[in-house]
Amino acid sequence: MLASQRRSAILALVEEAGAARVSELVDQLGVSDMTVRRDIERLDAEGLLERVHGGAIALLPRAADEPGFSAKSSLMTAEKHAIALAAAALVEPGATIGISAGTTTYEFARAIRNVPALTVVTNSVPVAQLLHEGSGNHVVVLTGGVRTPSDALVGPVAVSALKGLHVDRLFLGAHGIDRNAGLTTPNLVEAETNRALVGASRSVCVLADHTKVGIVGLSTFMALDEVDTLITDAGVPSRARGILEESVDHLLLADVAGTHLTSARQAGDAANGGRS
Known part of the structure; x- marks a missing residue:
């Protein structure tokens, strides 16, 4: 280990x-x-x-606590890798996508470096650096703004840069996911920028490991029932899994051991010996 x-x-x-x-x-x-x-x-x-x-x-956990990028990078690494691989399978060559700031979305960016002809809109400095230093086969649009502890560029400059932009799918991280509070962050200004990212996107795919479920940050930036796809890992408790499946359009569970992807319903059937 x-x-x-x-x-x-x-x-x-x-x-x-x-x-x-x-x-x-x-x-x-x-x-x-x-x-x-x-x-x-x-x-x-x-x-x-x-x-x-x-x-x-x-x-x-306190609602306004905001761990730094490096501190979060060392946590749930296997889960983040599995989630990133599952999300990368949704990206087609030539797509225009958005990537929010965060350590799970950074791992996702690592997984798509070899997908050709992508246009990527992001407010993440590490994501922009990673893709820029990669194959050189990508167009990266970095929003600009004030840098947060999570290495996100936020604020009026970032929001203004996102106005008029349109992406096929946004890959979005979250500090916390809750049935009532929705998707949250401890940073008020980052919440505003995340809303702008969501507004620029035709479809939203949330990437979050199971430790984010039940956490509530200071500010909500998206309701749970507005999420098109949520990719998490099989560590989500069964009760929470049921709530998530009812709330989002598509819930996908990444298998950390084999990086296999199943729907929540398939996982439940497997737990019941295949009975539906």
Whole structure:
């Protein structure tokens, strides 16, 4: 297990239980006491959990908390990769697409570097750099604006740049996904820019791993029932999966182990032994 994957596992275990002892994490991960303590110190320094004597406790999410791009990049890496591959299968040569800022959408951009003749509209500095340094077979339109901790360009300049633009499909990240609050972000100005991206798009595909479900950020930028396609991973609890399937037009689950893609209904049938 890579260090980043191990830290993601520790964070997931702590958040699921609310707290975890070092000894428990050692047993579950099969690594040394010192390794777990170093990982906890790293996650504490990044503001992702709180280190306490003998273990760690989960942080209560605050609506205005906005982790940086580098901190989020080390989390749920396998899930993001699987989601990105599933989303890349929806992109045809010559398409005009939008890509919002975020670590999952960045992974998606990595997955489409070899798709020819794309025109990409984005407010993400890392996405623009990645595609610009790639095959050179893409036209990249970077919106401009004020840079946020998540490396998004936001604000009036970005919104103005998006006016009059039209993309076939937007690939959109989200800080949180909730049945009532919809898609949210902790940054008010980024929410405004995301609304402009949505407004410029004929179809919206949301890319978000299962840890985003149930999280509510400060500002809503899109209602859940306005989403055309949501691609997440099979870690979404069954109850939440049912809610998402009822709310969005298409819910697709990426299988992290085999990077296989199924609909939520197919996943449910498989869990029931194939019975519908």
